Amino acid sequence: xxxxxxxxxxxxxxxxxxxxxxxxxxxxxxxxxxxxxxxxxxxxxxxxxxxxxxxxxxxxxxxxxxxxxxxxxxxxxxxxxxxxxxxxxxxxxxxxxxxxxxxxxxxxxxxxxxxxxxxxxxxxxxxxxxxxxxxxxxxxxxxxxxxxxxxxxxxxxxxxxxxxxxxxxxxxxxxxxxxxxxxxxxxxxxxxxxxxxxxxxxxxxxxxxxxxxxxxxxxxxxxxxxxxxxxxxxxxxxxxxxxxxxxxxxxxxxxxxxxxxxxxxxxxxxxxxxxxxxxxxxxxxxxxxxxxxxxxxxxxxxxxxxxxxxxxxxxxxxxxxxxxxxxxxxxxxxxxxxxxxxxxxxxxxxxxxxxxxxxxxxxxxxxxxxxxxxxxxxxxxxxxxxxxxxxxxxxxxxxxxxxxxxxxxxxxxxxxxxxxxxxxxxxxxx
Numbered sequence: 002x003x004x005x006x007x008x009x010x011x012x013x014x015x016x017x018x019x020x021x022x023x024x025x026x027x028x029x030x031x032x033x034x035x036x037x038x039x040x041x042x043x044x045x046x047x048x049x050x051x052x053x054x055x056x057x058x059x060x061x062x063x064x065x066x067x068x069x070x071x072x073x074x075x076x077x078x079x080x081x082x083x084x085x086x087x088x089x090x091x092x093x094x095x096x097x098x099x100x101x102x103x104x105x106x107x108x109x110x111x112x113x114x115x116x117x118x119x120x121x122x123x124x125x126x127x128x129x130x131x132x133x134x135x136x137x138x139x140x141x142x143x144x145x146x147x148x149x150x151x152x153x154x155x156x157x158x159x160x161x162x163x164x165x166x167x168x169x170x171x172x173x174x175x176x177x178x179x180x181x182x183x184x185x186x187x188x189x190x191x192x193x194x195x196x197x198x199x200x201x202x203x204x205x206x207x208x209x210x211x212x213x214x215x216x217x218x219x220x221x222x223x224x225x226x227x228x229x230x231x232x233x234x235x236x237x238x239x240x241x242x243x244x245x246x247x248x249x250x251x252x253x254x255x256x257x258x259x260x261x262x263x264x265x266x267x268x269x270x271x272x273x274x275x276x277x278x279x280x281x282x283x284x285x286x287x288x289x290x291x292x293x294x295x296x297x298x299x300x301x302x303x304x305x306x307x308x309x310x311x312x313x314x315x316x317x318x319x320x321x322x323x324x325x326x327x328x329x330x331x332x333x334x335x336x337x338x339x340x341x342x343x344x345x346x347x348x349x350x351x352x353x354x355x356x357x358x359x360x361x362x363x364x365x366x367x368x369x370x371x372x373x374x375x376x377x378x379x380x381x382x383x384x385x386x387x388x389x390x391x392x393x394x395x396x397x398x399x400x401x402x403x404x405x406x407x408x409x410x411x412x413x414x415x416x417x418x419x420x421x422x423x424x425x426x427x428x429x430x431x
Contacts, residue, residue, distance in 0.1 A: 006042035011050025023128035049085035125171035134410030144188035176215030286389035288317035294344030296335035363420035
């Protein structure tokens with residue numbers, strides 16, 4: 002039995018692709034390992050990211066590491082898939098010919114067929130690379146919005162929804178395998194269903210997912226703010242299985258920047274949406290991301306963004322400096338005219354503001370009793386999360402071991418005892 006090491010770089014959407022491919026390879030008789038740094042696998046598959054400069058470099062470095070291992074006879078075959086090879090396949094073939102084959106992000110069948118199998122495009126089987134109690138559910142591929150800075154439509158193509166019955170079947174498979182928490186993901190989750198059903202169907206999908214036995218938490222990521230469906234807010238408020246959590250990347254708040262970014266909504270519309278969310282779901286935790294240093298971002302634009310972050314008091318916030326991506330509107334039509342040192346200053350400044358906001362919010366939770374799920378044991382602590390925190394990107398709740406035996410993937414009630422800006426400490430409530 003040959004072993005295949007599947008290495009996934011980039012976002013959770015790539016992870017889901019890797020898990021679907023791995024399931025079909027496993028069905029062919031291969032032994033699958035994920036993200037192993039060992040060299041005992043005969044075959045390596047690298048699922049690359051090509052979204053921003055740092056991610057591209059990480060992917061290229063990983064390819065060269067695998068090429069070196071192949072040249073040393075430590076692995077036999079090497080395949081590269083995903084976003085980087087979708088976008089730069091010809092260049093990669095010329096520059097790194099040691100790779101056996103390159104397949105793009107839209108060609109999940111390539112590796113399976115190269116290894117002698119027949120790809121089943123309708124299969125919902127997955128080999129999980131996450132801990133067995135949570136999984137990502139990718140409900141669509143591609144994006145139609147074409148924001149000014151974003152290369153995703155160039156890489157992934159137009160929005161294509163997965164049929165609802167396939168998603169329910171996949172969720173049921175995951176639940177039967179022990180998954181308790183689903184993270185619903187896509188390039189834009191709120192656009193789900195438009196291509197298949199003629200209207201947005203995310204609310205109906207969430208309602209159906211709530212009926213899947215064994216799933217206890219459902220978490221919504223990557224919700225585009227423009228034309229956000231009111232019925233999604235209503236189902237989030239109504240269904241107890243849906244975490245009071247929403248990942249909604251806003252990117253900026255200055256109307257000048259929003260227009261240049263082609264975001265298709267205004268500051269007033271964003272504020273109105275946030276008000277609707279917090280009114281309907283008072284305890285909601287909102288995660289967002291901001292992009293600073295986009296072309297023509299003035300000091301006034303940035304000050305407006307800082308004030309907005311202070312006023313809105315987001316529970317979770319990430320900040321990224323703009324990097325030019327070839328083929329996008331901003332790369333072709335705008336000048337990257339904000340100096341790098343200014344970009345870095347703005348990242349640091351906004352994160353300092355968010356650190357103060359996060360600490361204040363966390364301090365308000367001291368003494369509260371919350372339901373958490375255990376992710377792992379790390380040293381002298383069990384690492385847990387509440388419904389307000391998604392794995393890998395949000396804060397953790399640390400519970401001292403102190404002779405207690407808690408189990409990964411199980412739920413417990415804890416009392417928050419102390420906090421810092423981005424983590425909490427808690428004790429078990431008996």
